[in-house]
Amino acid sequence: MKKFRSFCPVARGLDLFGDKWTLLIMRDIGNLGKSTYKELAAMPEKIATNTLAERLERLVGEGILTKTRSTRNKLVFIYAITEKGKELLPVIDSLTEWSSKYLYNNEDDHKKTGIKSRIYC
Amino acid sequence: MKKFRSFCPVARGLDLFGDKWTLLIMRDIGNLGKSTYKELAAMPEKIATNTLAERLERLVGEGILTKTRSTRNKLVFIYAITEKGKELLPVIDSLTEWSSKYLYNNEDDHKKTGIKSRIYC
DNA sequence: CCGCATCCGTTACGATACTG
């Protein structure tokens, strides 16, 4: 039961999302409409498959994602975001806003994406 | 120059803040008014001193914090948040909001803090 | 004292190969 470092909600949030990959998965599912393991594994940041599998398991366990079988292809699992997960998207949005403003030093970076306001990938 | 994993602002933000400690330092300085190494080292989550030192150096290097000598005590350094750093606080706020809602399963947790809306520590 | 730096055992991460 030694799950959280303190009673601080920031610390507890970071106990869950304080890594380099979890929020990228949430971005792909919550903002980019991905729903399968394969689609997630194909993210441009090249997540390792074991890392992806572990994070998905944790997010499902936390009730942030659901995992169901595809009706089309029985071998495929569908990951979907829950209401609890949707309410996490503002965190990604505020991070996006800050990063878009401060982490693109030259115009080339913006040109490469082709999008000015919301650069997801 | 292999600093960022992709052009995505979420990924770039996580390249900087995607760990369990950096945002806690920002919380302490930006929301709790701390300003010295000693105050930061005393956070309830018990950050290791080497970790603290490395994160502070990075944050100063990124222009998110400034480091100056105290005029009172020449041995003490004062860490202060910049405008760039202040604009990061909404990320902490949105994370706080989510965590406050979802990571306190029983009433005891809230009672222990004594605060309902913004539980920082 | 204050602010780290070093050392070092433990843990988490991450790339690749492999399996049901």
Add this chain to the structure above:
DNA sequence: CAGTATCGTAACGGATGCGG
């Protein structure tokens, strides 16, 4: 297709040292 197993590497974390 959706993961596991393996294993080398990096990060964490506690203790301690040390210059200023």
